[in-house]
Amino acid sequence: MLRELSERYGLPTAEASDGTFATFLRTARVVFTALHTVDDYVRLVREMAEDGAAEGTVWLEPAVWLTQAQAERLGLANEEAVLELLLDAARQAQAKTGVGIGFMVSTNRMRPPAEAVALAHLAARYAGRGVVSFGLADDEAHGPAAPFAEAFAIARAAGLISAPHAGEHAGPASVRAALDALGARRIQHGVRSIEDPALVRRLVDERVCLDVCPTSNVQLGVTRSLEDHPLPALLQAGVTVSLNADDPVIFGCGLLDEYERSRRVFGFDDTVMATIAASSIRASGAPESIRTSALARIDDWLLDGR
Numbered sequence: 001m002l003r004e005l006s007e008r009y010g011l012p013t014a015e016a017s018d019g020t021f022a023t024f025l026r027t028a029r030v031v032f033t034a035l036h037t038v039d040d041y042v043r044l045v046r047e048m049a050e051d052g053a054a055e056g057t058v059w060l061e062p063a064v065w066l067t068q069a070q071a072e073r074l075g076l077a078n079e080e081a082v083l084e085l086l087l088d089a090a091r092q093a094q095a096k097t098g099v100g101i102g103f104m105v106s107t108n109r110m111r112p113p114a115e116a117v118a119l120a121h122l123a124a125r126y127a128g129r130g131v132v133s134f135g136l137a138d139d140e141a142h143g144p145a146a147p148f149a150e151a152f153a154i155a156r157a158a159g160l161i162s163a164p165h166a167g168e169h170a171g172p173a174s175v176r177a178a179l180d181a182l183g184a185r186r187i188q189h190g191v192r193s194i195e196d197p198a199l200v201r202r203l204v205d206e207r208v209c210l211d212v213c214p215t216s217n218v219q220l221g222v223t224r225s226l227e228d229h230p231l232p233a234l235l236q237a238g239v240t241v242s243l244n245a246d247d248p249v250i251f252g253c254g255l256l257d258e259y260e261r262s263r264r265v266f267g268f269d270d271t272v273m274a275t276i277a278a279s280s281i282r283a284s285g286a287p288e289s290i291r292t293s294a295l296a297r298i299d300d301w302l303l304d305g306r
Contacts, residue, residue: 001043041086066105134152172195215258243280274299
């Protein structure tokens with residue numbers, strides 16, 4: 001789809017990865033600007049669900065950053081209209097594929113906190129109507145969490161899961177800030193928590209889930225290699241962990257790939273794989289019907305393996 005749209009709209013070729021976060025961000029912007037029309041967005045959501053269904057996924061929670069510029073490019077009135085478009089596309093995709101979709105409305109830590117507050121109010125209005133979580137993205141090493149406390153308080157009050165990025169390109173202090181200032185219940189990445197045993201114990205005690213993306217971590221230099229990744233140590237310490245695909249179109253790795261690589265490289269047995277899968281469901285914003293069914297299917301798979 002990206003190749004097709006790039007040719008159609010005459011977009012520049014994305015930079016080759018050099019392992020830096022700055023290059024990743026520039027590449028991501030090229031990918032994001034490939035979407036020019038309402039039909040492009042509908043197709044993206046549909047194909048995302050189709051890919052998920054082919055991999056055995058039952059619930060997707062994609063992050064979206066809604067902007068006025070995005071709305072204007074689509075000929076829509078505002079950010080809310082973009083969100084409505086995505087929610088309608090998700091309903092169509094779910095009906096076609098059976099894969100549930102709930103959105104994380106994400107804000108950008110390099111933008112003014114007032115913008116985050118406005119997005120939090122928008123996300124809160126759609127809590128229980130297709131929006132399930134609230135995130136904070138971009139470069140955590142240069143964008144502290146504390147200024148976004150108000151936005152996250154609004155989101156949490158509406159029942160949305162607080163799921164900011166932290167502990168990827170900044171260390172344990174970034175994770176602590178996400179917990180203390182933003183009330184995080186899930187941390188996007190969070191793998192550098194392993195550098196601080198006291199923080200690891202806190203994550204265990206507070207049952208905070210780390211949404212880990214091993215392939216992304218290797219390609220962006222968070223860890224030297226997959227073999228060196230802290231995922232096994234985090235699990236051994238009792239931290240709740242989910243496996244996730246971080247921008248598959250950029251990193252070339254889908255969710256099933258992450259599970260297969262983790263099995264192969266770390267030697268995880270069926271029990272560990274089932275634990276990770278179950279954690280991803282329990283920590284998600286999936287409705288109770290999907291949660292109950294998914295957890296039962298995981299149990300059945302584990303029993304069949306034994």
